[in-house]
Amino acid sequence: xxxxxxxTALFGLTGQVVQVExxxxxxxPSFDLVGLxxxxxxxxxxxxxxxxxxxxxxxxxxxxxxxxxxxxLRKEGPLYDLxxxxxxxxxxxxxxxSAVDRYVFLGELSLNGQxxxxxxxxxxxxAAREQDLRAVVVPRDNAAEAALxxxxxxxxxxxxxxxxxxxxxxxxxxxxxxxxxxxxxxxxNGADMADVRGQAAVRRALxxxxxxxxxxxxxxxxxxxxxxxxxxxxxxxxxxxxxEALEITKIYSLAGLLKPGEPLVTQRPFRSPHHSASAVxxxxxxxxxxxxxxxxxxxxxxxxxxxxxxxxxxxxxLRQPLEDGVVTIxxxxxxxxxxxxxxxxxxxxxxxxxxxxxxxxxxxxTPYQVQRYLGRISxxxxxxxxxxxxxxRVDYEDLAGREPGEPSSEIKKRxxxxxxxxxxxxxxxxxxxxxxxxxxQVRRFCSLSxxxxxxxxxxxxxxxxSARSHDRMLKxxxxxxxxxxxxxxxxxxxxxxxxxxxxxxxxWPG
Ligand SMILES: Nc1ncnc2c1ncn2[C@@H]1O[C@H](COP(=O)(O)OP(=O)(O)OP(=O)(O)O)[C@@H](O)[C@H]1O
Ligand SMILES: [Mg+2]
Ligand SMILES: [Zn+2]
Numbered sequence: 001x002x003x004x005x006x007x008t009a010l011f012g013l014t015g016q017v018v019q020v021e022x023x024x025x026x027x028x029p030s031f032d033l034v035g036l037x038x039x040x041x042x043x044x045x046x047x048x049x050x051x052x053x054x055x056x057x058x059x060x061x062x063x064x065x066x067x068x069x070x071x072x073l074r075k076e077g078p079l080y081d082l083x084x085x086x087x088x089x090x091x092x093x094x095x096x097x098s099a100v101d102r103y104v105f106l107g108e109l110s111l112n113g114q115x116x117x118x119x120x121x122x123x124x125x126x127a128a129r130e131q132d133l134r135a136v137v138v139p140r141d142n143a144a145e146a147a148l149x150x151x152x153x154x155x156x157x158x159x160x161x162x163x164x165x166x167x168x169x170x171x172x173x174x175x176x177x178x179x180x181x182x183x184x185x186x187x188x189n190g191a192d193m194a195d196v197r198g199q200a201a202v203r204r205a206l207x208x209x210x211x212x213x214x215x216x217x218x219x220x221x222x223x224x225x226x227x228x229x230x231x232x233x234x235x236x237x238x239x240x241x242x243x244e245a246l247e248i249t250k251i252y253s254l255a256g257l258l259k260p261g262e263p264l265v266t267q268r269p270f271r272s273p274h275h276s277a278s279a280v281x282x283x284x285x286x287x288x289x290x291x292x293x294x295x296x297x298x299x300x301x302x303x304x305x306x307x308x309x310x311x312x313x314x315x316x317x318l319r320q321p322l323e324d325g326v327v328t329i330x331x332x333x334x335x336x337x338x339x340x341x342x343x344x345x346x347x348x349x350x351x352x353x354x355x356x357x358x359x360x361x362x363x364x365x366t367p368y369q370v371q372r373y374l375g376r377i378s379x380x381x382x383x384x385x386x387x388x389x390x391x392x393r394v395d396y397e398d399l400a401g402r403e404p405g406e407p408s409s410e411i412k413k414r415x416x417x418x419x420x421x422x423x424x425x426x427x428x429x430x431x432x433x434x435x436x437x438x439x440x441q442v443r444r445f446c447s448l449s450x451x452x453x454x455x456x457x458x459x460x461x462x463x464x465x466s467a468r469s470h471d472r473m474l475k476x477x478x479x480x481x482x483x484x485x486x487x488x489x490x491x492x493x494x495x496x497x498x499x500x501x502x503x504x505x506x507x508w509p510g
Pocket of ligand 2: 226227228305
């Protein structure tokens with residue numbers, strides 16, 4: 001007899017419904033699984049057989065064929081254990097077909113019949129909802145994330161036995177419910193700008209970067225606080241909206257990185273991959289494509305500490321996603337796209353030993369070593385970083401002083417005000433912040449005062465700027481004016497923006 005059970009499959013972050021067709025017929029005992037299953041999926045056969053036997057069900061000594069349709073879509077991971085087991089129970093008359101029709105099933109089985117959590121439940125449940133399937137059976141461990149999909153009944157199960165009793169009407173399971181908005185309103189993450197002593201100019205630059213969504217490069221000697229500052233950037237960015245939090249959560253669900261007890265990612269991500277990271281780790285992809293660090297930093301901060309130490313091909317691969325806010329990964333079965341709209345914060349020492357230009361310690365590097373070191377950061381990448389910043393070592397007086405810095409919550413208020421101006425400027429959809437303005441928008445929205453115009457003309461000639469640098473400078477000036485609530489960009493705004501590009505002439509001459 002033929003049984004049909006519903007499940008879902010993902011392609012990138014989007015998905016579609018999968019029909020699990022199970023046929024049990026007379027013949028030599030066998031168990032075939034077809035329909036483009038990957039390795040983890042093929043191993044379902046062994047898990048399902050053991051789980052059914054150990055849960056006290058009859059496992060048919062007949063010919064079993066399981067087809068995952070449509071057959072042209074790759075089925076990944078162990079999440080089809082549950083629908084396959086249910087299909088066999090229906091095909092052998094241990095469950096009624098009509099009892100399973102309305103549900104979508106997702107879950108891995110352990111050999112003793114327990115239902116194990118799997119990665120990617122939230123995007124799978126959203127895919128089901130898109131097809132108007134509004135009842136899903138998921139592992140208990142994934143119930144909270146599944147329930148983030150609104151208007152879907154989520155039935156958490158612990159074991160195949162419990163599920164079967166539920167489907168036979170012998171046991172009640174009440175749908176799992178969460179109030180996602182309640183989850184969203186949770187406090188900060190601890191690392192506060194109040195901990196940073198002194199460093200007024202650096203704090204200011206961080207605020208400007210946050211206000212306009214500008215990428216940032218910090219150059220400074222060891223111990224000057226670059227890492228400390230970068231970690232505090234997410235805390236001065238605007239609070240996440242629910243939609244943003246859900247987008248991030250989908251990515252973390254897919255990567256299997258949701259923490260137990262925290263179904264919704266409510267803080268802006270901060271990712272700091274090591275400089276030995278591979279292109280796949282950073283960008284995403286691989287044989288079983290996973291989102292990379294740049295997607296895990298979506299709506300948050302990607303911190304690349306010791307930027308010159310990263311592999312060249314990795315840095316080059318960053319360029320396109322930085323520009324587009326999404327990353328496309330090509331695969332045999334077609335390209336998948338993951339979101340990657342992030343703020344890049346990069347840090348570097350001024351030279352291999354770290355002390356170039358330090359008033360207190362002497363640099364031991366040769367000019368050739370210095371040039372080679374920073375030269376590893378290519379011009380095109382440098383061009384995508386709006387703000388270049390020197391981070392001097394903090395003054396002893398500042399560090400020893402008792403005076404705490406301004407807290408993140410206060411800075412965030414100014415950032416949010418500037419972001420509101422930008423939201424109104426660009427309207428709903430499309431451009432989200434000044435850093436992402438198109439060249440046409442730069443021309444339209446960056447009107448300069450007369451004084452600012454003549455300053456720009458002289459700077460442009462003196463610094464020998466590329467057209468791209470010119471636009472970057474205007475975008476930063478736009479943000480500085482927004483922080484002040486000024487419609488027109490004044491000379492003072494532009495002068496500050498010019499400063500944020502002045503390291504180029506010093507460290508990357510020619
Ligand atoms: N402005 C500051 N206020 C308070 N503490 C500071 C400040 N700057 C640095 N520190 C202290 O110095 C420590 C080292 O800073 P951090 O690790 O951020 O430096 P870094 O610039 O990243 O150094 P490296 O180049 O070695 O990575 C911090 O953990 C912090 O305790
Ligand atoms: Mg550091
Ligand atoms: Zn040096």
